Amino acid sequence: MGACNLCGNNAGFLRSRHRECETAYQSGLAEMTRLVRDAASGPDPDADKLNSSLKVVANRSFASEPEVNASIAEGWKQAVEVALSDGILSKEDESRLRSFHERLVTARNSETDATLARLDKAARDRLSMVARQAALADIDGEASLQHLARSLDESELSPGEERRLLAQSWEKAVNDALQDGVLSLEEETALASYLNHFNLSSKDVNSSEGHTRMVKAVVIREAAEGLVPQRLKVKGSVPFNLMKSEQLVWMIDDVKYLEVVTRRQRRGASHGVSVRIAKGVYYSPRTFSSQTHEWEEPIHVDTGMLGVTTKHLYFHGLRKRFRIRYDRIVSFDPYSDGIGVMRDALSAKPQSFLTGDGWFIYNLVTNLAQR
Numbered sequence: 117m118g119a120c121n122l123c124g125n126n127a128g129f130l131r132s133r134h135r136e137c138e139t140a141y142q143s144g145l146a147e148m149t150r151l152v153r154d155a156a157s158g159p160d161p162d163a164d165k166l167n168s169s170l171k172v173v174a175n176r177s178f179a180s181e182p183e184v185n186a187s188i189a190e191g192w193k194q195a196v197e198v199a200l201s202d203g204i205l206s207k208e209d210e211s212r213l214r215s216f217h218e219r220l221v222t223a224r225n226s227e228t229d230a231t232l233a234r235l236d237k238a239a240r241d242r243l244s245m246v247a248r249q250a251a252l253a254d255i256d257g258e259a260s261l262q263h264l265a266r267s268l269d270e271s272e273l274s275p276g277e278e279r280r281l282l283a284q285s286w287e288k289a290v291n292d293a294l295q296d297g298v299l300s301l302e303e304e305t306a307l308a309s310y311l312n313h314f315n316l317s318s319k320d321v322n323s324s325e326g327h328t329r330m331v332k333a334v335v336i337r338e339a340a341e342g343l344v345p346q347r348l349k350v351k352g353s354v355p356f357n358l359m360k361s362e363q364l365v366w367m368i369d370d371v372k373y374l375e376v377v378t379r380r381q382r383r384g385a386s387h388g389v390s391v392r393i394a395k396g397v398y399y400s401p402r403t404f405s406s407q408t409h410e411w412e413e414p415i416h417v418d419t420g421m422l423g424v425t426t427k428h429l430y431f432h433g434l435r436k437r438f439r440i441r442y443d444r445i446v447s448f449d450p451y452s453d454g455i456g457v458m459r460d461a462l463s464a465k466p467q468s469f470l471t472g473d474g475w476f477i478y479n480l481v482t483n484l485a486q487r
């Protein structure tokens with residue numbers, strides 16, 4: 117004769133539990149988990165009320181204290197999953213679930229730790245999204261930035277994590293802004309206000325890819341608007357002998373200069389997605405990503421400095437030094453990593469300059485050439 121290990125009464129020969137006790141036990145655990153999940157999912161969970169409900173269920177289902185605690189942890193975990201099911205964790209959900217965890221979840225195990233980590237990640241994702249929007253908010257820009265600052269203050273992030281999140285979100289916002297190809301003046305202003313507001317300096321973003329892309333996009337926009345972009349910070353001397361009537365707009369070092377000796381059949385070059393800005397035409401970065409060199413047999417002639425002015429392209433290498441007037445160029449070719457030009461002489465051969473960034477050099481030169 118054995119005793120039921122749930123109710124303690126005689127369970128019969130070779131039996132460890134009554135079937136009814138086992139059923140009550142299993143359904144009790146499930147019910148406690150559900151009670152916790154629903155309480156943690158609803159607004160303003162009442163801890164006392166929940167605890168007394170759990171006690172009632174625990175008594176009739178023979179659940180021990182560790183089992184009650186495990187059900188609480190499981191119910192809370194399910195509530196977190198419910199809150200995350202739409203992909204976004206609202207501030208309210210986050211606060212409620214965190215405070216529920218602090219007050220009621222006593223079980224510490226790898227699963228509760230993993231669930232807390234999911235909350236942390238979801239909170240960072242939400243803040244990143246708020247930051248990305250604030251970095252591009254042209255209407256109510258100041259209000260968006262203040263809202264973001266408040267959200268960061270209320271968050272669990274350390275000051276270092278905050279700065280990293282701010283810088284990364286800004287980078288993403290630059291990429292968002294450049295998706296359509298153009299960085300508008302409003303976008304530029306919003307991106308700059310964000311940096312100012314959070315005191316993000318050279319250390320945080322200036323050396324970043326996003327910052328470089330923003331400056332380049334501004335330079336292209338100004339050129340497209342018929343202005344002379346003046347964003348170039350010259351380090352060292354300028355090797356070009358500029359004419360009085362022209363201004364230096366950009367310089368790129370380490371540019372490969374290529375000439376084509378024989379010109380074979382080209383694949384048809386599509387110009388991709390273009391956008392008109394003021395007097396200019398602008399091609400989105402996608403235009404360049406898909407195109408490789410259409411020229412066959414290019415010869416690498418020299419490597420040196422490429423100068424872009426309001427009137428000419430200058431090249432200054434070890435062996436070759438020359439300039440090409442824009443109005444002597446009959447065609448410009450966009451490459452993923454540079455630009456090709458063809459001068460209007462019968463003997464002219466295709467020349468190309470590999471700058472590493474076809475999107476920038478092509479948009480800049482073609483727009484300056486339109487002036």
Ligand SMILES: [Zn+2]
Pocket residue numbers: 120121122123124125133134137
């Ligand atoms: Zn029993």
